[in-house]
Amino acid sequence: MLKTLTASAAGIATALALGATAAKAEMPEQINFGIISTESATVLEASFTPFLEDMEKSLGVTVKPFFASDYAGVIEGMRFGKVDVAWFGNKSAIEAVDRAGGEVFAQTIKDDGSRGYHSLLITHKDSKLNSLEDVLACDQTLSFGNGDPNSTSGFAIPGYYVWALNNKEPEDCFARVTNSNHEGNAMAVASGKVDVATNNTESIYARLAKTNPEAASNIKEIWRSPIIPSDPMVWRKELSAEVKQQMYFFFMQYGRFGDLEKVKRERAVLANLSDGWGPFLASSNAQLLDxxxxxxxxxxxxxxxxxxxxxxxxxxxxxxxxxxxxxxxxxxxx
Known part of the structure; x- marks a missing residue:
């Protein structure tokens, strides 16, 4: 276990220096970038395209987005070499590290510098449910929108704080339980198709409030988790040292180094990703400990x-x- 947790730290300390001098290192013809399905592929592709185009210019190779209908699809993509680097949540990153030969190398942060977010239970603004205690009444009359089984904030965190600590399962409390991504659960609650659902502060207050303010206005938060470490970036540990060095250099300098115009433009690109990101931080598999x-x-x-x-x-x-x-x-x- 400890060997697995510390593996990604090896060699990272020198990567920035080496990355700057390894400009012409041997690279594959294409890098495939996995993007977890927190929203529709159309929405995710629109927000990630400018970032991937900059990555493509920096690495000098084609960088293609890789989408799947659920988190497991991106994990399996990495397992079979179809995904080289990916954005994961902490729970799905554990699966990528343990089952798909992945290594955490960077951590996202918000554009305000904060390094975490919160899992939520949400319901319609007109619902009589106002607290976790109301949900745990478990009268078997309501419906529940759970998250993707590999989602940190949509499944693992509420699975622990809401259900395990109260010695219950969703099936003990609800007449119907479904699974969806954050966007799907938010829209189901906003439209009254689901009574309670999991979600997170990023999806509701940063993304949905911008992309669909009418839907966001129909949602109320009734429970919030302790802080969750911001999402990790994971690469295949099979990638060559040269590829890792160039990739690491790109991530660490992006939105941080260069002239004012470059930094300003890259910060704007990052701010449009997920809930609004800032420059990346160095990380390792130890991020997954919590x-x-x-x-x-x-x-x-x-x-x-x-x-x-x-x-x-x-x-x-x-x-x-x-x-x-x-x-x-x-x-x-x-």
Missing amino acids: VRQIEAFKDKIKAQNAGDEEGVKAAEAKLAELQAYSGIVGQAGY
Whole structure:
């Protein structure tokens, strides 16, 4: 586990210096950039195109977006070499690291400099539901829009804070449970098709408020999670050192170095991505520790409820290992 968590840190310290001098390093003919399905592919492509065009110019090779109907599609794309670098949430990044040979190398931040966001439960503005306690009344009369199973804020975080800590599952509380991405859940709530749904502060207050203010005005927040670390960027660890150096240099200098006009234009491009990003920060697989601990705790609760003593021991051992490592790297040890 610790080897996996620390793998992406190797070689990163010298990447900026090397990237600047490796301008003509051997590159593949094409880089495929995976984009998780938080919104429709049309919306995502429009916002990411200027950034990918700049990446293409910097690397000197074609950079193509890779879309899938769900998060798993991007994970599988990386697993089979069809995705070289991707934007993931923390939960889906764990899957990419563990199952698809990925490595975290950078972290997104917001354009105001903040390094996190929050998972939400949302409902229609006219709903009688006003709190988590109202949801946990569990009268089996309402419908629930859960997130993609590989989504951090749409599934993993509410799965822990809303359900596991209260010893419940969505099926215990609702007559109907569906799964969708953030945009789909937001629109379902705004139109009254779903009574309660998961979402996050980025999707509702940064994206939907801009792209569909009428729908956003019909939504109210009834629960907010503790802060979640901002999304990671992940590359295939099989990529050559030369490719990683050039790619890392591009990400770290973007919107940060150069003349005023260049920085201003790149900051505007970043501000149009997702909930509005700022320049990237260096990161590693250690960024995933918080969500790994949440997943391990959920495993422990599930094993306890099933009377699985061996499962409880395995989950406790995993939690102890993760907590020990977390104590070393701390909050800023990515």
